[in-house]
Amino acid sequence: KQEVTQIPAALSVPEGENLVLNCSFTDSAIYNLQWFRQDPGKGLTSLLLIQSSQREQTSGRLNASLDKSSGRSTLYIAASQPGDSATYLCAVPNTGTASKLTFGTGTRLQVTL
Amino acid sequence: EAEVAQSPRYKITEKSQAVAFWCDPISGHATLYWYRQILGQGPELLVQFQDESVVDDSQLPKDRFSAERLKGVDSTLKIQPAELGDSAMYLCASTLGPRTGIQYFGPGTRLLVL
Numbered sequence A: 001k002q003e004v005t006q007i008p009a010a011l012s013v014p015e016g017e018n019l020v021l022n023c024s025f026t027d028s029a030i031y032n033l034q035w036f037r038q039d040p041g042k043g044l045t046s047l048l049l050i051q052s053s054q055r056e057q058t059s060g061r062l063n064a065s066l067d068k069s070s071g072r073s074t075l076y077i078a079a080s081q082p083g084d085s086a087t088y089l090c091a092v093p094n095t096g097t098a099s100k101l102t103f104g105t106g107t108r109l110q111v112t113l
Numbered sequence B: 001e002a003e004v005a006q007s008p009r010y011k012i013t014e015k016s017q018a019v020a021f022w023c024d025p026i027s028g029h030a031t032l033y034w035y036r037q038i039l040g041q042g043p044e045l046l047v048q049f050q051d052e053s054v055v056d057d058s059q060l061p062k063d064r065f066s067a068e069r070l071k072g073v074d075s076t077l078k079i080q081p082a083e084l085g086d087s088a089m090y091l092c093a094s095t096l097g098p099r100t101g102i103q104y105f106g107p108g109t110r111l112l113v114l
Helices: none
Strands: A004-007 A008-016 A018-024 A032-037 A043-053 A057-058 A062-067 A074-079 A086-093 A101-105 A107-112 B005-006 B010-013 B021-025 B031-037 B044-050 B053-056 B063-068 B076-079 B088-097 B111-114
Touching: A004 A086, A008 A018, A008 A086, A018 A032, A018 A086, A032 A062, A032 A074, A043 A057, A043 A062, A043 A074, A074 A086, A074 B053, B005 B088, B010 B021, B021 B088, B031 B076, B044 B076, B044 B088, B076 B088
Parallel strands: A008 A107, B010 B111
Antiparallel strands: A004 A018, A018 A074, A032 A043, A032 A086, A057 A062, A062 A074, A086 A101, A086 A107, B005 B021, B021 B076, B031 B044, B031 B088, B044 B053, B063 B076, B088 B111
16 A cells, blocks of 8 residues: 655745755555645645656746655755745555545645745 | 636534535546545545546445536535544545546535534
8 A cells, every 4th residue: 555754744944945845655656746735724736746757847946856766756945935835745646547646644834034 | 727616615514414515627627536634634535536437435434425426527525424523624636537647626625513
């Protein structure tokens, strides 16, 4: 059974700092990995999707990397802003015929002024 | 920009009552998912539809939960009777098809059972 772990559970950084969020998964036979953002009481917004054949994916100040063999992904946020404050979740799809996502418990990020 | 729609956004009910949630996926998306998210945890899949057929409902508590997608478009998730432990965020997501990439999520329905 796939298990996804995210470290740290919570993180507080001053504005402008670069930061890295970590995600690890136990079954490396994945199709892709997706990073989401969730604001309090809201739904999930997809940030980046990395296909299993890719090593990196970038969108603006966000860069996600994937190392399938070690079962790890990182989300790098450059020049953090208060508006980046949210919970960040990573998820991987089931490798069977269905495609349900298995999520980590998230990293709660607070960017302070 | 196309979005997944859900209603209601908030629902307060008493235990033993029936509740229903509605989801309208992005037009053309054949695969629809219902997830439950307990506060402080990641979402967990309840049921997955491919068109009007259930693909995976292994985590759906079938004694009290039911889900349907009669015409392969919008979907309804029902709980009867609701229990205190059902208090959570219920999220709907859709994709063009299984394993075809990004899952797009709706805003969710927050359920509180008293």
